Amino acid sequence: xxxxYINICLADDDxxxxxxxxxxxDELRINTKVSTFNDGVELMNYLNNEDSILxxxxxxxxxxxxxxxxxxxxxxxxxxxxxxxxxxIYSTSSSEEHIEETFVNGxxxxxxxxxxxENLKKILSEVVTMNWQYHTxxxxxxNFLMRM
Numbered sequence: 001x002x003x004x005y006i007n008i009c010l011a012d013d014d015x016x017x018x019x020x021x022x023x024x025x026d027e028l029r030i031n032t033k034v035s036t037f038n039d040g041v042e043l044m045n046y047l048n049n050e051d052s053i054l055x056x057x058x059x060x061x062x063x064x065x066x067x068x069x070x071x072x073x074x075x076x077x078x079x080x081x082x083x084x085x086x087x088x089i090y091s092t093s094s095s096e097e098h099i100e101e102t103f104v105n106g107x108x109x110x111x112x113x114x115x116x117x118e119n120l121k122k123i124l125s126e127v128v129t130m131n132w133q134y135h136t137x138x139x140x141x142x143n144f145l146m147r148m
Contacts, residue, residue, distance in 0.1 A: 005031040005032055006031065008035070008055055008056070009037065009043065009058045011037040011039065011072065012038075017061070017113065020117065021120070021124070022036065024121045030125060030128055035055070039066045041066040044067065044075055047085075054082065056128075057086045057128055058087050060073060060089055061091055062091040063091070063093070073087060073102060073105050073106065077106045087107045089107045090113060091110075091111075092112070094112045109127065111127065
């Protein structure tokens with residue numbers, strides 16, 4: 001049975017960024033269910049719980065306490081049960097080192113957090129309606145970094 005909504009998770013330690021993110025989805029006309037997590041440990045506990053409904057798309061901040069985004073990414077990629085989750089790195093950093101590291105370790109897309117609400121809505125809409133199978137089949141470093 002497939003859900004009639006897109007299940008979204010966000011792991012981000014910044015409360016304002018989580019609020020900005022959920023408000024953007026509230027305004028978009030896309031049927032989503034959004035769950036947020038304060039840090040990587042909280043996220044991984046959820047993903048590893050057998051009763052959890054796995055997200056279609058996971059937005060993962062890099063700089064979090066307890067367990068950072070790269071540590072979560074590596075753990076997710078080691079777990080076959082989590083193979084179908086599209087992983088969007090969602091960070092204030094646009095350092096080439098971070099982009100390279102997350103690309104090599106299997107993230108699907110890298111998004112620099114916008115500082116404007118309208119751009120955020122545009123990016124989120126594009127990401128959650130993306131054909132992930134098509135996008136990842138031709139994934140290279142040029143289309144990995146999402147530019148707006």
